[in-house]
Amino acid sequence: MVAHTDSFYASLLPKRALYADPVPKSVDVVVLGGGLAGLSTAVAAVERGLSVVLCDSHRVGWGASGRNGGFVLPGFAESTSTLVRQLGQEHGKALHDLSREGCAWVEGRIAQAGTKNLIWGKGALSLVRHKMSRKDIDTDLEAEAALGDPVTYLDQTALQAHVRSNRYHGGFLSQEGIHINPLAYVELLATQARQAGVVVLENTEISEVSKKGGSLRVRAGAAEIAARHVVFCGSGYQTGVGGAVKRAVLPVATYMCATQSMPDRLTSVLPFAGCLSDTRRAGDYYRRGPDDRLLWGGRITTRRSHPANLSASLRNDIAHVFPDLHDVPIDYTWMGLMGYCVHKMPLICDLGDGLWANTGFGGHGLNTTAIGGQIIAEAISKETDRIRLFEPFKARWGGGALGKIATQLIYWRMQTQDRSAEKGGLS
Numbered sequence: 001m002v003a004h005t006d007s008f009y010a011s012l013l014p015k016r017a018l019y020a021d022p023v024p025k026s027v028d029v030v031v032l033g034g035g036l037a038g039l040s041t042a043v044a045a046v047e048r049g050l051s052v053v054l055c056d057s058h059r060v061g062w063g064a065s066g067r068n069g070g071f072v073l074p075g076f077a078e079s080t081s082t083l084v085r086q087l088g089q090e091h092g093k094a095l096h097d098l099s100r101e102g103c104a105w106v107e108g109r110i111a112q113a114g115t116k117n118l119i120w121g122k123g124a125l126s127l128v129r130h131k132m133s134r135k136d137i138d139t140d141l142e143a144e145a146a147l148g149d150p151v152t153y154l155d156q157t158a159l160q161a162h163v164r165s166n167r168y169h170g171g172f173l174s175q176e177g178i179h180i181n182p183l184a185y186v187e188l189l190a191t192q193a194r195q196a197g198v199v200v201l202e203n204t205e206i207s208e209v210s211k212k213g214g215s216l217r218v219r220a221g222a223a224e225i226a227a228r229h230v231v232f233c234g235s236g237y238q239t240g241v242g243g244a245v246k247r248a249v250l251p252v253a254t255y256m257c258a259t260q261s262m263p264d265r266l267t268s269v270l271p272f273a274g275c276l277s278d279t280r281r282a283g284d285y286y287r288r289g290p291d292d293r294l295l296w297g298g299r300i301t302t303r304r305s306h307p308a309n310l311s312a313s314l315r316n317d318i319a320h321v322f323p324d325l326h327d328v329p330i331d332y333t334w335m336g337l338m339g340y341c342v343h344k345m346p347l348i349c350d351l352g353d354g355l356w357a358n359t360g361f362g363g364h365g366l367n368t369t370a371i372g373g374q375i376i377a378e379a380i381s382k383e384t385d386r387i388r389l390f391e392p393f394k395a396r397w398g399g400g401a402l403g404k405i406a407t408q409l410i411y412w413r414m415q416t417q418d419r420s421a422e423k424g425g426l427s
Contacts, residue, residue, distance in 0.1 A: 002058050002203045007067055007334040008258035008295065009183035018059065019190070019200040026226035027051040027199070029380065030218045032206055033233030034058075035065030036182075036365050037358045039189040040105075040373025041231050046196045048381045053199040053227075055206055055220050061186030064235065065365065067336035069256065069285050069297045071275045072107070073124055073177040074100045074149065077362030078344035081143055087392065089146070094389055096147050099364075100176075102371035107178065109189065118184050120290050123274030124177040127159075127168045129283075140172065150175055162272035167321045179275045179287050182366065209355075216354050229380050231356040235339030235365075245347060249360045251337040255307070256297040257314040258332040259325075263292040269322045270294070284317060294318065294328070310335070338363040345393040348372045350379060 002018065004010040029045050031038045034056030042054045056062070076083070076099060084092030110118050137153050144151040152173045154162070159171050194200055201220060208219035209230055218225045232245045270276075270288060277285035284298040296318055307313065311330040319326035340362045341347060347357040356379070358372040378384040 002062070004059060004062060004183070005067060005334050005336075006332065007183070007256070008289070008293070008332040009066060009181055011332070012181065013183055013187065018202040019194070020203075021194070021199040021201065023201065023220065023223040023225065024051070024053065024199060025224075026215070027053050028227065029053070029229045029231060030055065030216070030220075030225055030227040031231045031233055032209075032218075033235065033359070034060035034190070034200070034202065035063050035233065035235060036061075036186060036189070036369035037065075037235065037361065037372055038231070038233035039186065039193055040370045041233060041358050041376050042193045042198045042200075042373075043109075043189060043196065044373040044377035045380065046193065046198050048377050048383070050377070050380065051197070052193075053201065053218075053220070053225055054193065055201045055204045055218075057203065057205050059202050060190045060200065061183050064336040064338050064363075065369075066183035066186050067256065067334055068182050068338075068363070068365065069275075069295070070120070070179045070182045070287070070366070071124070071177065071277070071285065072103050072180060072366045073275060073364075074103055074367065075364060076345055076368055077340065077364050080147060083345075084143075091389065093147055098371045098375075098386070098389065099367050100148075101374075102367035102369070103177065105370040105374065106180075106185070106366060109192065110180070110185070113188055113192065115184075115188060118180045118188065119178050120181065121179045121273040121275065121287055122175075122177070123272075124174045125154075125162060125272060125274060125276045126172040126174075127163065127276060127278040128170045128172075129168060129278050129280055131169050137170075144172070163276065164269045164271075165321050168278070177275055180366070181290075185366075211353060227354070229354045229356060231358055231376055232351075233358050235337075235359045235361065245351070245357045245359060248341055248347060249339040250341070252340045252363075253301050253335050253337055254297060254363060255299045255310055255314060255333070255335045256295065257311060257330050257334075258289060259294045259296070259318075260329040260331050261289075261291045261293050262325075262328060265325065265328070266292050266294055269324055284321065286318075293331070294325070307335075338365075341393070343393050345390070346372055347393065348375055348387060348390040349394070350387065356380070 028050040029052045031042045031054040042052045046052045080096045154171045204221045210217050215226045216230050286296040289295050310333045339360045341360040347360045358376045361368050375387050379387040
């Protein structure tokens with residue numbers, strides 16, 4: 001029930017006993033969910049002098065936080081260009097700046113702990129699989145410059161120095177961003193949280209959150225905790241309590257694999273050691289691991305079960321980009337459920353009556369959970385009102401079972417559009 005999924009990250013994780021700290025009768029804040037959002041919130045709150053209990057029904061990082069692609073890059077699931085168009089340049093840039101602040105927070109926690117070995121590469125390449133006009137390229141570069149992001153466009157010839165594949169027409173290179181071991185980072189945050197005074201309870205089911213006698217009551221396993229504030233951070237694996245937050249977050253699956261170590265073969269096709277992803281609506285993302293494995297992710301569905309032929313499917317995706325790796329052995333395959341909202345932005349909000357949400361990061365959680373935790377802690381402490389930047393993104397019902405069907409249909413349509421674009425049907 002509480003073992004981590006059999007991923008490459010889990011294979012590197014030292015074994016430890018479950019956290020079961022003594023449970024206080026009352027605290028300032030109870031955080032529900034021990035992933036990146038919950039841990040970031042707990043750390044930010046305790047460092048502001050608040051007493052905190054964090055509860056997770058499994059282990060910390062058991063869900064998507066410990067299974068993801070490991071990219072720490074600016075941005076949200078919704079594109080910044082769309083946010084600027086919807087909200088205006090000032091508001092859109094302010095949100096983007098927050099996402100960059102989240103990146104800096106992650107790097108800061110790693111540096112503070114002296115664990116730079118968690119960082120496996122730097123820089124990012126956004127790869128283009130369809131032809132782009134010079135006008136469109138310049139427009140994208142101007143938009144990035146307006147956000148303060150240093151980005152360079154590489155044409156197909158220049159790109160070969162970084163990625164040797166005929167699948168791409170060009171790429172946008174950024175010196176910003178890192179990629180890390182996400183599960184080790186989760187464990188680092190948990191250690192930092194406990195050292196700062198956070199009570200961490202693993203393998204602890206939350207059966208009730210209610211209002212009694214002017215305070216919130218949280219039923220955590222056999223214990224009852226009184227709290228002034230409760231923060232929902234459960235995302236794609238949230239069960240039981242949660243109400244409107246649970247109904248607003250759709251679980252969406254993505255898949256990853258880790259090949260065997262192959263130093264010479266990998267370097268010959270992938271000299272670049274940073275984060276790589278393509279610009280398709282439902283694209284691939286990949287990177288070089290610390291021992292010259294290829295870590296590859298992609299494929300989005302709304303199913304919750306592990307596909308029987310996942311290794312073969314992901315190997316085919318790799319071969320489509322790098323034909324020379326068509327026979328590479330796969331050591332690990334795994335899946336994770338991301339939490340998506342219909343507006344493709346996270347829920348970072350005050351729900352009223354001492355209830356808060358920091359969830360729904362849509363596959364862009366390493367940086368945005370970090371800033372979400374800061375913003376929630378600031379709001380609880382009445383330190384800033386930066387939470388107002390997320391007011392347009394309410395907890396809207398995701399449609400339940402029909403929402404999952406609609407989401408799957410949307411992704412199938414996106415994949416069709418991607419294929420059409422690659423054949424020259426779309427610009």
